[in-house]
Amino acid sequence: MTTAMRAAVLERPGKFKVGAVDRPQPRLDEALIRIDRTGICGTDIHIFHGRYAAEFLPMIPGHEFTGRIAELGPHVKGWEIGQQVVVDMNIGCTTCYWCRRNEVLNCPDMQQMGINIDGAFAEYIAVPARLLIAAPENTPSEILALTEPLACVVRAARKSRVTFGQSVTVIGAGPIGNLHVQLLRNIGVAPIIVTDINQSRLLMAKESGADIAVPPHRLKEAVLTATQGRGTDMVIECVGDSTLYAEALEVMRKGGHLAAFGLTGPDDEIDINIVQMILQENSIKGSVAGIGEDMHDALTLLTHHRIKTSPFTGAEFPLDDIQTAFDTFADRPDDLKTQIVM
Ligand SMILES: [Zn+2]
Ligand SMILES: [Zn+2]
Incomplete structure (x- = not known):
């Protein structure tokens, strides 16, 4: 029965x-x-x-x-x-x-x-x-x-080996973008630059710890100004919009790393200039879920109050x-x- x-x-x-x-x-x-x-x-x-x-x-x-x-x-x-x-x-x-x-x-x-x-x-x-x-x-x-959404963010940070003193651009200030910002702040990343089309989400990103939060049309200028014209060490795409990858690559420094995070459509593709990728030693890496140690680490961060949970x-x-x-x-x-x- x-x-x-x-x-x-x-x-x-x-x-x-x-x-x-x-x-x-x-x-x-x-x-x-x-x-x-x-x-x-x-x-x-x-x-x-x-x-x-x-x-x-x-x-x-x-x-x-x-x-x-x-x-x-x-x-x-x-x-x-x-x-x-x-x-x-x-x-x-x-x-x-x-x-x-x-x-x-x-x-x-x-x-x-x-x-x-x-x-x-x-x-x-x-x-x-x-x-x-x-x-x-x-x-x-x-x-x-x-725990699970934070674990996905933990995994992306682990896979991209982002560390203190590096600069990061976060594209998209939704729940995941804001968790990225908080984790990056914990890691000691600076500056953290966030873009989103929604003004109230940009304000949230500032509260989450973003140094700079700007709408997309101001992103490139903001990144170049904040990084002496180089671009950030890393860019995280959290929207899942393949058309945003071109501008993501524009604000990444030579030798930088692009973290593909937002889930795009199954057939979405991007154009990449391969010789530029080779000559500049750029990298791109996907991450799809939090698993195993990511879950444990996310839970540890939450229970030790390293993440401000009130916005969520x-x-x-x-x-x-x-x-x-x-x-x-x-x-x-x-x-x-x-x-x-x-
Ligand atoms: Zn989820
Ligand atoms: Zn198996």
Whole structure:
């Protein structure tokens, strides 16, 4: 006999159905999590509009979640019922070439909660116990639900090896852009220059720690002035708009690094002058998710108050109103992060 739970199933692009579904049963090595809350990610918005992972619908999206252990499979050791946790959403096969090299994100059989298997806009989720991360009991769930988006940002910084004293341009001051700014500030990056088309988001970027925040038409001049005409050591594209790469490269110094972060359309391409890339020894690197150590490090930064979380909390909808939360998302640019409360 299966028990029911409430969940938001995205039946087709643009249409959620909130209602009773079968509650997942934890397998031998799994934990059942009673979810407290789940953040809405830019990726969820892409899924909602049918621009990403549409082939997996109907499905329960949601991957930025936190909750408490409700049940443990018989083979799971070292965890307790009621313990507060966050969860690494990326399930590798554990045995392929990439999983063995700790490059799980390239595992051909990788499953991601809320992307290609059911996720966390629901009361419960069953997850492999090896992906659990213990969260301090006294850290509120609205902060813990920021672990996954911050982990993505941590990974980008790690992959690009950005370090203190370097200068960085951040393109896009949405939730991810603002998390980048805060992390870069922690690292000791200077100056941090941010651009966005939205004026209130530029103000938020300043509050997050940006030294300079300007609209796109003023970016090049601002960067060149701040860097003695060189351009910044690194540029992070957080919008996911391939047409912005040309200007990203324009504000990057010779020998600089471009971090491709914002998810573009599946067929979007950019023009790169290869000889310039070679002669200037420029580099470009993508990063797609927070995983493993990124999740642990993000949680550490959050629980030790290295990230100012107030800009990312407060916009909440109950699970029953998830359709409204998604329908109104674009009209609420000042809500940097929206969370669904179960
Ligand atoms: Zn996310
Ligand atoms: Zn694998």
